[in-house]
Amino acid sequence: MSNFSKSASLNVARLIYLLVCVCAGIALAYNLEGSSYIWVGTVGGLVVASFFMLVESLTKTYTIRGFSTGTFGLLVGLFCAWLLTRLGISDLLMLLFSDVITEKVNFTLAFDTVLFSSFGFLGTVIALRSSQDDFAVVIPYVRFRQDRSMGRPLLLDGDVIMDGRIPAVLKSGFLDRNIVVPRFVLDELQVMSNSPSAGRRQRGQRGLECLETLQELKDVRVSIHDSKAESSDDSHVAHLLQISSIINAQILTTDDNLTKVARLQRIDVLNLNDINEALKPKVEVGSRLSLPLVRTGKDDHQGVGYLPDGTMIVVNQAVSKIGTTQTVTVISTINTTGGMMVFADLDESAESSN
Secondary structure, three states: OOHHHHHHHHHHHHHHHHHHHHHHHHHHHHHHHOHHHHHHHHHHHHHHHHHHHHHHHHOOOOOHHHHHHHHHHHHHHHHHHHHHHHOOHHHHHHHHOOOOOOOHHHHHHHHHHHHHHHHHHHHHHHHHHOOHHHHHHHOOOOOOOOOHHHOOOEEEOHHHHHHOOHHHHHHHOOOOOEEEEEHHHHHHHHHHHOOOOHHHHHHHHHHHHHHHHHHHOOOOEEEEEOOOOOOOOOOHHHHHHHHHHHHOOEEEEOOHHHHHHHHHOOOOEEEHHHHHHHHOOOOOOOOEEEEEEEEEOOOOOOEEEEOOOOOEEEEEOOHHHOOOEEEEEEEEEEEEOOEEEEEEEEOHHHHHHO
16 A cells, blocks of 8 residues: 555545534533533534544554554563462552551552552563564563565665666565565655765666666565654664564665674675675686687787686686687686776687687
8 A cells, every 4th residue: 555545545544533422522511411511512512523533543553563562562561460369468558558558448449559550560661672673582482573475574775776786686586585674764765865975866866766676576575664763863773773673574675884784783784785695606726618719918928718607707818719718717817996808719629629
């Protein structure tokens, strides 16, 4: 469901609720006091509806996951309070403070009310602060998770969206297709797409186009997460880590610093650059490769070709072979800051067989 249609549905639900409260107030006032007090029922219905709509607006970021988690914590807290009442705590207190407590019934009622409300509150708060793994300890084999049919949520940061390779990777089927994009990342892309700087504007527009492509993919579900940071001072990295913990998602990024921080905090993170590096063909001394030669090298006798991943290979005595595909043997490799440099010779056995 798009954000627009969701907002329209919520407005319709609010309007229907408001009308129901007003009608109920009118009916109640008419039956109890007569037609002259209908205005009282109307005002009362509006007040009740306004109160609960205010509560709804204050909890707009509260999801069904949080509601179910809080309810579970409330039940645990009430159960603990009930166990304490079975131990006769109130009777013990009345025995110890018999000189002060004169009304047994009133004291028991007040004590039970405070006990149940306090433990219910503590249970709810502790449950909301707990992670999903904590629930698995309390209830073995049961976890509060999103729909498993789409796989584990994959949380995207701005860098990996602007990278542009995500649609192709998801089409390959190697990653789960349950995509989650934080609201602040979407806002950041929108701001960048309107930037006066040509470079930032191009990156922002590429990110938005990437998200549009993801939404058009048949088997990919893209959802926007509206969670806010716990503190206004939290950085984007801290906010991403918070969301990942809340929804039990893997983070997908190309940011090396985010990758390091997430791994230090034992949060699952996938770096697209690491995947790309792992898929590169291993070029070692003695390897034989079939290589298209496309241009001359630095020296007059050299020919240059490229592997599918962009690795450049300089072939000695191959200038006359440019424009053809030759079998070459790697003779040396040099790692530089710009990548690996590979030198090779034409394979003599292949030439003799031709």
